[in-house]
Each structure stands twice: as C-alpha cells, then as structure tokens.
Amino acid sequence: MKFVAPVLMLLFSLSFIGAWLLERTRSHLLFFASSYLCIGLAALGQVTFWPHDIGLNTIFATFLYCLGVLLLGEGVLRRSGRNMARALPVLLAALIFVGVVYFFYVDRSLVARAYILNFGLGTIMLIVAWQARFLRFGQATDRAMFWLVVAVGLHFFPRTMLTISAFSGGRLDAFGASTFWTWVQITLSLLGAATALGLLAVTSVDVITALRGERDNDPLTGLLNRRGLEWRCRELAAAGNEEVSCIVVGDIDNFKAVNDSYGHATGDAVLAGFARIIRSAARSDDAVARIGGEEFVVVLRATPLAAAYDFAERLRLDIQRARFDGLPPGRSVTCSFGVVEFGRDGDLWAAVRRADEYLYAAKKAGRNRTFMEGLHAPYAAKTVSA
Numbered sequence: 001m002k003f004v005a006p007v008l009m010l011l012f013s014l015s016f017i018g019a020w021l022l023e024r025t026r027s028h029l030l031f032f033a034s035s036y037l038c039i040g041l042a043a044l045g046q047v048t049f050w051p052h053d054i055g056l057n058t059i060f061a062t063f064l065y066c067l068g069v070l071l072l073g074e075g076v077l078r079r080s081g082r083n084m085a086r087a088l089p090v091l092l093a094a095l096i097f098v099g100v101v102y103f104f105y106v107d108r109s110l111v112a113r114a115y116i117l118n119f120g121l122g123t124i125m126l127i128v129a130w131q132a133r134f135l136r137f138g139q140a141t142d143r144a145m146f147w148l149v150v151a152v153g154l155h156f157f158p159r160t161m162l163t164i165s166a167f168s169g170g171r172l173d174a175f176g177a178s179t180f181w182t183w184v185q186i187t188l189s190l191l192g193a194a195t196a197l198g199l200l201a202v203t204s205v206d207v208i209t210a211l212r213g214e215r216d217n218d219p220l221t222g223l224l225n226r227r228g229l230e231w232r233c234r235e236l237a238a239a240g241n242e243e244v245s246c247i248v249v250g251d252i253d254n255f256k257a258v259n260d261s262y263g264h265a266t267g268d269a270v271l272a273g274f275a276r277i278i279r280s281a282a283r284s285d286d287a288v289a290r291i292g293g294e295e296f297v298v299v300l301r302a303t304p305l306a307a308a309y310d311f312a313e314r315l316r317l318d319i320q321r322a323r324f325d326g327l328p329p330g331r332s333v334t335c336s337f338g339v340v341e342f343g344r345d346g347d348l349w350a351a352v353r354r355a356d357e358y359l360y361a362a363k364k365a366g367r368n369r370t371f372m373e374g375l376h377a378p379y380a381a382k383t384v385s386a
Contacts, residue, residue, distance in 0.1 A: 002047040002185065003044075003047060004185070004189050005043045005047075005185050005188040005189040005192065006040045006041075006043035006044035006047060007040075008040075008189055008192060008193055009036045009037075009039045009040030009043060009188075009192055010036070010037065010040035010041075010044070012036045012040075012192070012193070012196035013033045013034075013035075013036035013037040013040060014033075015196070015200060016029050016030070016032040016033035016036060016196075016199075016200075017029075017030070017033045019200065019203055020033065023203075023207060026079070026203070026206070027078060028074075028075040028076070028078035028079040029075070029203065030075075031071050031072070031074045031075030031078055032071075032072065032075045032196075032199055034068075034071045035068045035069070035071035035072035035075060036068070036192075036196060037068075038064040038065070038067045038068030038071065039064065039065060039068035039069075039188075039192065041064055042060070042061045042064035042065045042068065043061075043188060045057060045060050045061055045064070046061050054104075055104055055105065058100060058104050058113065059097075059100070059101065059104075062096065062097055062100045062117060063097065065117065065121060066093040066096055066097060066120075066121070066124075067093075069093075069121050069124050069125060070084075070086075070089055070090065070093060070124065072125075072128075072152075073089060073124065073125065073127075073128030073131075073149075074086075076128060076132055076145060076149055077128070077131060077132055079145070079202075079206075080132070080134070080135065080138075080142070082131075084128065084131060085131055088127055089124045089127050089128065092120060092123060092124055092127070093120070093124065095120070096116055096117060096120035096121070099112075099113075099116040099120070100113050100116055100117060103116065114160065115160060118156045118157075118159070118160040119156060119157065119160065121156055122153050122154065122155070122156030122157050123153070124153075125149060125150075125152050125153030125156075126150070126153040126154070128149055128153070129146065129149045129150045129153055132145070132146055132149060133146065139209075140205075141202045141205045141206060141209075144198065144201075144202060145198075145199075145202055148195060148198045148199070151191075152191065152195055155187065155191060159187055215227065215228075216228030216231055218275075218289070218290045220268055220271055220272060220275075220290075221271060221272055221274075221275035221290050222275065222279075223275050223278075223279065223288050223289050223290045223296070224287060224288065224289035224290075225289060225290065225291070226289070226291050226292070228289060229287055229289035229291065229297060229299070229348070230348060232287040232289075232299070233287060233299060233348050236285075236287065236299070236301055244302070244303075244304065244305075244341055244342075244343065245299060245300060245301050245302060245303060245341075245342045245343075246299075246300045246303050246304070246305055246307075246308035246339060246340065246341055246342055247297060247298070247299055247300075247308075247339070247340055247341075247342045247348075247351045247352060247355045248297070248298040248300060248308055248311065248312045248315075248337055248338070248339050248355070249295065249296070249297050249337065249338045249339075249352060249355035249356055249358075249359050250278070250295070250296045250297075250298070250312070250315070250316075250335050250336070250337045250338075250359070251294055251295050251296070251335060251336055251337075251359055251363070252270065252271075252274060252294040252333060252334075252335050253333075253334045253335055253336055253363070253367040253368055254334075254367070255267065255270070255293070255294040258270055258327075258333070262326055262327060263326075265326065266324075266325070266326030266327060269324060269325040269326045270324045270325075270326070270327070270333055271290070271294065273322065273324045273325065274294075274296070274319060274324075274333070274335070275288075275290060275296070277315065277318055277319055277322060278296060278298060278315060281311070281314065281315050281318065282298055282300070283300075283301070285301050286298060286299060286300050286301055287299040287301075291352070297352060297355075298311075299342065299348075305339065305340075305341050305372065305373065305374065308339050308372075309339050309370060309372045309375070312337040312339050312370040312372075313337075313370050315335075315337070316334075316335055316336075316337060316368065316369070316370055319333055319334065319335050320332055320333070320334050320335075320368065334367060334368035335368070336359055336362040336363050336367050336368060336369060336370070336371075337359060337362065337369075337370040337371070338354075338355040338356060338357065338358030338359030338360070338361070338362060338370075338371055338372075339355065339358065339370060339371070339372040339373060340354045340355045340358065340372075340373040341373060354373065354378070355373075357378035358371040358372065358373060358376060358378050359371070361376060361377060361378055362376075
C-alpha cells in the first residue's frame with residue numbers, strides 16, 4: 001500500500017508526457033509532467049527512506065515537493081499563455097525549505113516541519129490561484145481549472161490541522177504509524193489522482209475545442225466560416241431567444257483592385273484588419289463570419305432592424321477611416337452592407353441571400369453605403385463587380 005501514492009504520481013507524469021507527445025504545441029503539459037515526477041519521486045523517497053540519512057531524506061523530499069507545486073502552478077498559467085509571477089512563490093518555497101532545515105538540525109520538531117511544509121505548499125497553490133483568477137471569467141474548462149487549483153491549495157490546511165494533533169510522539173517510527181501520515185498517503189493518492197484526471201480532462205476538452213475551431217473558423221481572419229456560422233446560429237436558436245435578430249452582410253468594395261495593385265499579401269492584411277474591426281464592433285453573443293472571399297456576415301442577436309442599420313453604418317465609417325497594413329498613405333478601404341431581419345426559426349442562408357440583394361443594390365447605387373430591408377429597393381441581378 002505504501003507504494004500506491006508514488007506509483008500513481010509517476011504514472012500520471014508519464015501520462016502527461018504522452019499527451020505532450022501527441023500535442024507538442026501545449027508546453028504546459030511538460031510542466032504538469034515534471035510536477036508529478038517531482039511529487040512522485042518525493043513520495044517514493046519517503047516510503048523507501050532514500051537517501052538513508054534522515055536529514056538528507058527530509059531535505060530531498062521538501063525540495064521536490066516545493067518544486068513540484070511550483071511547476072504545477074507554472075503549468076496552469078502557461079496553459080493560458082501566461083507566466084507565473086515567480087518572486088513570491090519562489091520566496092515562499094525558499095522559506096519552507098529554510099524552516100524545515102531549521103526544525104530538523106537546530107530545533108528538531110517533526111510537527112513543526114509538517115506544519116511548515118503543508119501550510120507552505122497550500123499557500124503557494126493559493127497564490128497561483130490568485131494569479132490565475134482571470135480563469136473564473138473564461139470558458140467552463142478555465143473555471144474548472146481555477147477551482148481545481150483552489151481546492152488543491154485549501155485541502156492542505158484542514159487535513160493538516162485535523163490529523164497532526166493525533167501525533168505527538170515526535171519520533172520517526174511513531175510518525176510513520178500516525179494518523180497524519182496515513183492521511184498524507186491517502187490524500188496524496190486520491191487528490192493527486194483527481195487533480196491529474198482533472199488536468200487531463202481539461203486538456204482533452206482543449207484539444208477538442210481547438211479541432212472544432214480549425215473546422216469552424218476561417219484560418220486567415222479567425223472568424224467563423226460557413227460551417228461555424230451555421231453551428232453558432234443553431235446554438236442561438238437553441239437558447240430560445242424569441243426576439244428578432246438581424247443579418248448584416250458586408251463586402252469590401254473593389255477588393256480585386258487591392259489584390260491586383262498591391263499583391264495578395266496586402267489583400268490578406270486588409271481582410272484580417274477588416275475582420276478585426278467587425279469583431280471589435282460586434283457583441284460577444286453576436287455571430288461574425290467570413291463566408292468567402294471578401295464577404296462577411298454578422299448575425300446581430302436580439303437587435304431591431306433600425307439598430308442593425310445603425311450598426312452597419314458605424315462599421316462602414318470605421319472601416320473607411322481605418323488604415324491597413326500594406327496600403328499607401330491616403331489609400332482608404334470602403335465597404336457596402338445589406339441588412340435584413342432574421343427570425344429565430346428562419347432559414348439562415350435564405351436570409352443571407354436576401355441581405356445579399358440589398359448589398360448588391362448598395363453597390364449598384366455607388367458603393368460605400370448601407371441598404372436596409374424595408375427602406376431601400378433590393379437588387380437581385382448580381383452583375384455589379386466587387
């Protein structure tokens with residue numbers, strides 16, 4: 001039984017290495033693997049009593065436990081593209097190390113060492129949770145990661161306080177048979193395994209989300225593609241919102257001339273910049289897509305037709321004033337828009353085709369303008385060049 005905890009930690013370390021070999025762009029998996037390797041080696045050293053010198057064994061285990069917790073915290077933050085602010089956690093780890101050494105070699109107290117190590121590790125994890133508090137406002141996996149870190153940090157305090165009191169002998173052989181040490185092994189096995197499984201589950205969801213993003217998003221602009229737009233509109237419909245929505249279809253005026261005059265790299269930069277402006281103007285629950293070439297669609301949720309028209313006009317003016325990489329000074333980009341209503345149970349692509357008619361009517365009327373259903377006449381024969 002005494003080998004259960006270290007073996008589990010080492011197996012999970014191998015699991016994280018295996019996950020990294022499949023997804024090498026996710027460097028945080030190596031931090032998780034290194035964390036579990038350190039914790040597993042520390043636990044293995046304690047149960048096999050290696051190094052055989054008691055003092056060296058204590059120092060060895062303390063160092064590895066502290067390093068393992070620091071690596072775990074770094075991995076949590078690296079997953080979100082951030083680095084851990086290391087000054088305070090590393091300082092605390094150093095103080096833990098010094099405290100353990102002091103209460104072994106100067107004022108020998110096994111109970112004091114247990115408090116210092118466990119309370120110190122718990123505090124480091126709570127510092128990591130504080131640095132990762134932005135995860136509370138992210139996706140479900142982000143929130144799960146945050147609360148997992150909080151749970152790991154908090155568990156050190158009640159477990160230590162509730163069990164260390166049962167040990168008062170101060171001798172190593174008595175400590176090995178104490179309630180505290182038994183609970184250390186149990187919680188290391190159960191909580192360590194639960195944490196690892198949680199991290200692996202979050203990683204699986206991250207991978208699935210990334211694959212779905214590759215399937216449903218336009219690689220150049222990061223916006224939804226046609227498939228992604230359909231999926232997002234089904235999600236909006238499933239939300240049960242009965243209010244009317246609107247569709248805005250936009251098209252860059254004379255985009256072919258941009259490619260012909262300045263090259264396709266500049267054309268791509270214009271498309272990417274155009275997408276950023278639309279995305280920043282839309283709300284988080286709106287659907288924004290590039291459905292082909294220089295044509296973009298925005299589904300404005302719970303928006304009256306007049307408000308959708310105002311949105312398109314603001315967007316048109318913002319784009320006209322914007323400057324795009326690769327274009328010479330003074331060379332502006334303009335666009336035209338068509339705006340129609342879109343019911344919750346309506347046909348998405350039928351509504352897009354209707355909006356297209358108003359878009360091309362706007363182009364026929366001179367470009368750089370917005371035409372709206374009910375206010376302007378549609379234009380079905382799409383003979384106007386982009």
